[in-house]
Amino acid sequence: MSERLKLVTWNINSVRLRMPIVEQLIEEVSPDVICLQETKCPDANFPENAFRKAGYEHMAINGQKGYHGVATVSKRPLSNVEKRDFCNVGDSRHVAVDVPFNGSAMRVHNFYVPAGGDEPNRDINPKFGHKLDFMTEMQSWLQGGETARPAVLVGDLNVAPYEHDVWSHKQLLKVVSHTPVETELFEKVRETGGWLDAMRQFTPLEEKLYTWWSYRAKDWSKADKGRRLDHVWVSEPLAPHIKGTSVLRDARGWEKPSDHAPVIAEFTS
Incomplete structure (x- = not known):
């Protein structure tokens, strides 16, 4: 009998503030594993009881007060938990x-890569330099045994x-x-580690594909000035098992939404 696993990744932009739409996601999608980013709360304040009540008994949390933060919650047992401090700055x-x-x-692997600030010049914008250094460290680590x-x-x-992956290549x-x-x-x-961009396996490169729409747009859906900032990569041994990915665009319009939409990935044995 074929085994199925459904995974969702979502920048939730404060898990405590948006727990009602997380519960809505669970009700509509029923994922086995949920990977959240920008949880914005220390581990002690993570809403564990709400997740347990929804059937997610297993959690790996790496949070900090007010900023950043990632968490993976699961209906299946989790083991070998690892929390890597990229660039040795103490960010979760x-x-x-x-x-x-x-x-x-x-x-x-559940990641929240630094946004990088507004100015794409590391000489005048340390945040941009931090983003590039973070990705360089990802490149050196996420290969070999990690992808075998x-x-x-x-x-x-x-x-x-x-x-x-953006609404206007030239303007951005x-x-x-x-x-x-x-x-x-x-x-x-991605290429150094031999990772496969799973989302683009199911949506051709010539088609628009977004996961984020700014809060600044008066009507985000009508303007549709999106970007694909959220990703699903799979290693070569896992590639035969991914059967589909999709963006739950409707979630961007839910009550008190995140500016990101959830991305769903489905695997079969």
Whole structure:
């Protein structure tokens, strides 16, 4: 009998503030594993009881007060929890776990890559330099043994790499998240580790694909000035098992929404 696993990744922009729409997601999608970014709360304040009540008994949390934060919650047991401090600055931007799948384990990396500020110049904007350094460290680590096993890397990676990952390629070439220095490094991170861009396996490169729409737009859906900042990458051993990805665009219009929409990835044994 075929085994199925449904995983959701979502920058929730404060998990405590938006727990009602997390519960709505659970009711509508019923994922096995949920990877959240920008949880914005220390571990002690994470809404564990709400997740347990919804059937998610297993949690790996890496949070901090008011900023950043990632959490992976699961209906399946989690093991080998790892929290890596990229660039040695103490930010909570990564957690990895093993999830039982296909008679073995799937390694799940949950990332929140720095946004990088407004100016794409590391000489005058340290935040942009930090983002590039963060991705360089990802490149050096996420290869070899990390990708020789079934693994998936998800999260808000804060880069829209391709022309149709943004609403206007020409207008955003000098805007942080789509500048050539970022997109080229981003692709090096992915290609060095042999990761497959799973979302683009199911949505052709010539089609628009967004996961984020700014709060600044009066009517975000009508304007549709989106970017694909959230990603699902799979290692070569896991690639045969991913059966589909989709963006739950409607969630961007839910009550008190995040500016990101959830991305759903489905796997079969």
